[in-house]
Amino acid sequence: MNQLEVRAAGALSLVFALRMLGLFMLLPILALSTEQIDGATPALIGVAMGAYGLSQAVLQIPAGLLSDRIGRKPVIVGGLLIFFAGSLLAASSSSVEALIAGRFLQGAGAIAAAVTALLADLTREENRTKSMAIIGMSIGVSFCTAMVLGPLLNDTFGLSGLFMVSAVMSVLAIGLVIWGVPTPVRQKANRETVTALSSLRQILGHRQLLRLNAGVFILHFILIALFIHLPLALQNLAGLPADQHWWVYLLTMVISFFAMVPFIVVGEKRRMIRTVLQGAILLLLVAQLLIWKSSANLGFLVVSVLLFFMAFNYLEATLPSLVSRIAPAGSRGTAMGAFSTCQFLGAGIGGLVSGYIYQQFGETGIFILVAIATALWWLLSVTMNNPPYVSSLVMDLYPVVPSEASRVSDGIATVTGVREVSLAVEEQTAYLKVDRQQLDEQHLRQFGDW
Structure with missing residues (x-):
């Protein structure tokens, strides 16, 4: 850089x-x-x-x-x-x-x-x-x-x-x-x-992206629900004064931040992202159960919060990368726009619903709510396809006229390591999905540069 x-x-x-x-x-x-x-x-x-x-x-x-x-x-x-x-x-x-x-x-x-x-x-x-x-x-x-x-x-x-x-x-x-x-x-x-509005309908109808959008919605729904209940549990049930809550968050955040790294590495190197993702969702569910059952014991509650944020931080880091991989070539910006909208919508609706549930049914109601949401997410993840291990590449084409677009697109598609091609002649740009480990860059540079 x-x-x-x-x-x-x-x-x-x-x-x-x-x-x-x-x-x-x-x-x-x-x-x-x-x-x-x-x-x-x-x-x-x-x-x-x-x-x-x-x-x-x-x-x-x-x-x-x-x-x-x-x-x-x-x-x-x-x-x-x-x-x-x-x-x-x-x-x-x-x-x-x-x-x-x-x-x-x-x-x-x-x-x-x-x-x-x-x-x-x-x-x-x-x-x-x-x-x-x-x-x-x-x-x-x-x-x-x-x-x-x-x-x-x-x-x-x-x-x-x-x-x-x-x-x-x-x-x-x-x-x-x-x-x-x-x-x-x-x-x-x-x-x-x-975001390209012309691609929005295609993205919203993409089944694999819909699973990820639902996942990030639920993840942030759960996060807001946690903070409806957790600060009160720390203060009123575990007996920790509000001015001391900071050390609980410091301890759990720092440890969980480093604890998630090995799971990211294993998922990437062994191409087990789908399996690790499903495990993280289950950990999220278990952590919420432990938070509910251990609210009166400060030590157990801190460990439960640590497990929650281990799962949360891994999922928060992994879901956007999956959107980038799965989104069709030339549509990553639109896919990320829809994904972010679902993320914020989850936080918004999470606050509306969980606040009302807590008022009516207390902490048990909160747990039942987030447990159902997390279980539904896990079921969605089970039906998710293995993500492609590709990355996006935007290439500036050598001058191409519309009549040659099909030939150029077919030529790029034959390059070793290129998995998907979307040509935008009006932009003189090619949007590609490529396997970096196999990509024949020398061959690809015959069509343009990046």
């Missing part, structure tokens, strides 16, 4: 991390704040927890499409300003309704698609996967950091102070976008990184 690419990846990763940190810090805190907020009930706290997911699910694809028309940076800065406004509204709220409105507004600043597209504009094809991985890591680190910082900052500044910290972070992110992120000379029409 050259200096510009490193600068772009680093700055945009930090932008992502600052925004997600502001969202995630509230997860371990909101369930404990019922008595501090006028009109709050467990059901309405659940709505407040998931509100950001609903607005983000609705707006992230439209925001990405808008960035194609007016530019990436205006959409990103605009989204961060909306997030800033939502944080201020939530910080000044004295009622649960105002808190919900603030959380909804935070999510409305949906910048994920525009940030991804801007990174694609600023990086070369051979370095794009590395750049996307840096952003993915920054989101994971921000989640882990938020679980620790949330309880610590809440103890010092209170709930309104947490929202003010989120507002400050959004201002820092705006400064990074304006002065830290390079401005691309031109926007690239790359179907591997942006």
Whole structure:
């Protein structure tokens, strides 16, 4: 990666991390704040927890499409300003309704698609996967950091102070976008990184992608349900004061982060991703059972939470990579857009449903709810095909006229290691699925470069 690419990846990763940190810090805190907020009930706290997911699910694809028309940076800065406004509204709220409105507004600043597209504009094809991985890591680190910082900052500044910290972070992110992120000379029409409405129907009807979309929906549904119950269990059942919750999250997050790595390596090297994925879903189910049964014992509860996050972190890292592999050539951007929408929708609906269930039926109701959802996901995973061990490649074609498109496409398809070809003559681009271990690059470069 050259200096510009490193600068772009680093700055945009930090932008992502600052925004997600502001969202995630509230997860371990909101369930404990019922008595501090006028009109709050467990059901309405659940709505407040998931509100950001609903607005983000609705707006992230439209925001990405808008960035194609007016530019990436205006959409990103605009989204961060909306997030800033939502944080201020939530910080000044004295009622649960105002808190919900603030959380909804935070999510409305949906910048994920525009940030991804801007990174694609600023990086070369051979370095794009590395750049996307840096952003993915920054989101994971921000989640882990938020679980620790949330309880610590809440103890010092209170709930309104947490929202003010989120507002400050959004201002820092705006400064990074304006002065830290390079401005691309031109926007690239790359179907591997942006959503194409023409492909959306095909993606939504793809059975294997539907299983992954359902999986990420359930995963984030379960995550929000966990934080409806877990902070209260730590405080009221296990006897751990709220200002000490941080060490539970620090311990479980750090250990689980490293514990998932061997499973990723085994799944990749031995081509056992499907098997390891099914095992992780079962571990998720077992961990939830243990959390339910061990809530009154702090030691057992911490171990149960550790098992939960081992499974969660593995699945959170693996599902997007499976979407990239399974998505048809030239449709990865659309597939990831649908996948992210389901992810945020799961968080939103998870808050709505689990808050109500907790209010009506308590922790037993929460466990039954998430156990059914996880079991359904496991059944879906059993019927999933083995994923192809391929990667995407976007190739700039040597000049091709429409009448030669079929011949060029057939020629590329004969190259050793090429598994799928999608030619976009109007873009002078070929979108490929390739087996990197077998790819004959010298032969492929007869048709174009990357």
